[in-house]
Amino acid sequence: MHEIGTHNVVNFAGFTFNMDTLQMTWLTMAIVILIAFLATRSLSLVPRGWQNLIEMLVVALLEQVDSIMGPKGRKLAPLIITLFLFILISNWLGLVxxxxxxxxxxxxxxxxxxxxxxxxxxxxxxxxxxxYLKHFFEPFVPFVIINVIEEIAKPITLAFRLFGNILAGEILIIILGLLLPIWMPIPSIVWLAFSLFVGVVQAFIFTMLSMAYLSNGIKDNHHD
Incomplete structure (x- = not known):
């Protein structure tokens, strides 16, 4: 693993790019595409292998889509499923x-x-x-500032919840690896298993919150 705080950065056209993040993002996308390919290359009425695993995941997510977003949510199901898989693989990648x-x-x-x-x-x-935009001015026009601040807070809280949990988990794994002798791997293994679980939970939370936000744009009864 990389040392804490070190990044492979490249400066180009006045912008700084974190190459670690870019490379891992492309790798994550490749893994998601590979999973989809393996799950669909030989579809059968009786699912098995990758198809069975992906079908279980898709069915579970579709149930959440129907519950949270309603019938119109099915149009966004491919995005929701892809988002969940991308975040899940991203969360787990740092454990390697x-x-x-x-x-x-x-x-x-x-x-x-x-x-x-x-x-x-x-x-x-x-x-x-x-x-649809009238909800920014409800219940009264002076509330527009409060409503705008609420909208700005949505991506910030959504982003930092996921970022904070994943970063903290990886830092603790690195610290355990540095502090514990090689003949005492149990604490690291236990934390690694817990991090796998946290990766699933954080991907699920991000996806569920995303569905809750998106449902406001497609449901007939928009709430403030």
């Missing part, structure tokens, strides 16, 4: 020696959260027309 999680970089988590919030308002206008 020599790799880092794209989600331990606030730029990645904030980008994902910003995508969700922007998509929310695009869907709101597409499904409900320009009248």
């Amino acid at each position: 020696p020599g790799f880092t999680s794209p989600t331990n970089d606030a730029n990645t988590t904030f980008g994902l959260a910003l995508m969700v919030v922007i998509l929310l308002h695009i869907l709101g206008v597409c499904f409900k027309g320009v009248g």
